[in-house]
Amino acid sequence: MKYTHKPAKTVNDKIAYTLVKTLRFFADTFFRKRYGNRAIVLETVAAVPGMVGGALQHLYCLRKIKNDHGWIKRLLDEADNERMHLMTFIEIAKPNWFERSVVFCVQAIFVVFYLLMYVISTRTAHRFVGYLEEEAVVSYIHYLAEIDAGHIENCPAPEIAKEYWNLGKDATLRDVVIVVGKDEENHRDVNHHLANEIVSGKGIFTPFSLESVEKSNKCS
Numbered sequence: 001m002k003y004t005h006k007p008a009k010t011v012n013d014k015i016a017y018t019l020v021k022t023l024r025f026f027a028d029t030f031f032r033k034r035y036g037n038r039a040i041v042l043e044t045v046a047a048v049p050g051m052v053g054g055a056l057q058h059l060y061c062l063r064k065i066k067n068d069h070g071w072i073k074r075l076l077d078e079a080d081n082e083r084m085h086l087m088t089f090i091e092i093a094k095p096n097w098f099e100r101s102v103v104f105c106v107q108a109i110f111v112v113f114y115l116l117m118y119v120i121s122t123r124t125a126h127r128f129v130g131y132l133e134e135e136a137v138v139s140y141i142h143y144l145a146e147i148d149a150g151h152i153e154n155c156p157a158p159e160i161a162k163e164y165w166n167l168g169k170d171a172t173l174r175d176v177v178i179v180v181g182k183d184e185e186n187h188r189d190v191n192h193h194l195a196n197e198i199v200s201g202k203g204i205f206t207p208f209s210l211e212s213v214e215k216s217n218k219c220s
C-alpha cells in the first residue's frame with residue numbers, strides 16, 4: 001500500500017478536501033485505534049458513492065441517449081467491492097448494537113448528502129471520493145502497522161474474505177488488510193481520474209448538465 005495525495009488546487013478540490021478532513025477528524029475522535037470498528041463505519045460510507053454515481057449516470061445516459069464509456073460498470077463494481085469490505089470487517093470486528101445504530105444513522109445521512117453533492121457538482125463528488133479513499137489508504141496502513149507491532153491480534157481471515165480475494169487457507173487478518181488497502185488505492189485513483197475527466201470535458205459527464213444528445217450513426 002502506498003499513500004499518495006492529489007493536491008487540492010481548485011475551489012471544488014478544496015471544498016472536497018476540507019469535507020473529507022472534517023469527517024476524518026470525527027472518525028479519529030470517535031474510534032481512535034479501534035481500526036476494525038472504524039473500518040465498518042468507513043466501509044458503510046464508502047459503499048454509497050459508487051451506487052449513487054452509477055445510478056445517476058445510468059439515468060443520465062438513458063435520458064440523453066449517451067454512451068457511458070464503461071463508467072457505470074466501474075462505479076457499480078466499486079460499490080460491490082466496498083460492500084464486500086464491509087461484510088469482511090463485520091466478521092472481524094463484530095460490532096455491538098450501538099455501532100450498528102451508528103452505521104444506520106451514518107448511511108441515512110450520507111446517502112442524501114452524496115446524492116445532493118453529485119447533482120450539484122459531479123466533479124466535486126468524485127474528488128471527494130478520491131480524497132476519502134486517500135484517507136482510507138492511510139487508515140489501512142495504520143491498521144497494518146498495529147498488526148505488525150503486535151497491538152492487534154493477527155487472527156485468521158474470515159471465509160468470506162478468503163473466497164472473495166482468492167486468499168490461501170492460512171490467510172490472516174494481515175493479508176485481508178493488504179488486499180483491502182490495495183482496493184482502496186484503486187478507488188482513489190479511479191475517482192481522481194473521473195474528476196479530472198470532468199475538468200477536461202471528456203469521458204464522464206455531469207448528469208444534470210444541458211448537453212445536447214450525442215449524434216449516432218443511423219442504419220436507415
Ligand SMILES: [Fe+2]
Nearest residue numbers: 043046082085
Ligand atoms: Fe473499502
Ligand SMILES: [Fe+2]
Nearest residue numbers: 046133184187
Ligand atoms: Fe474504497
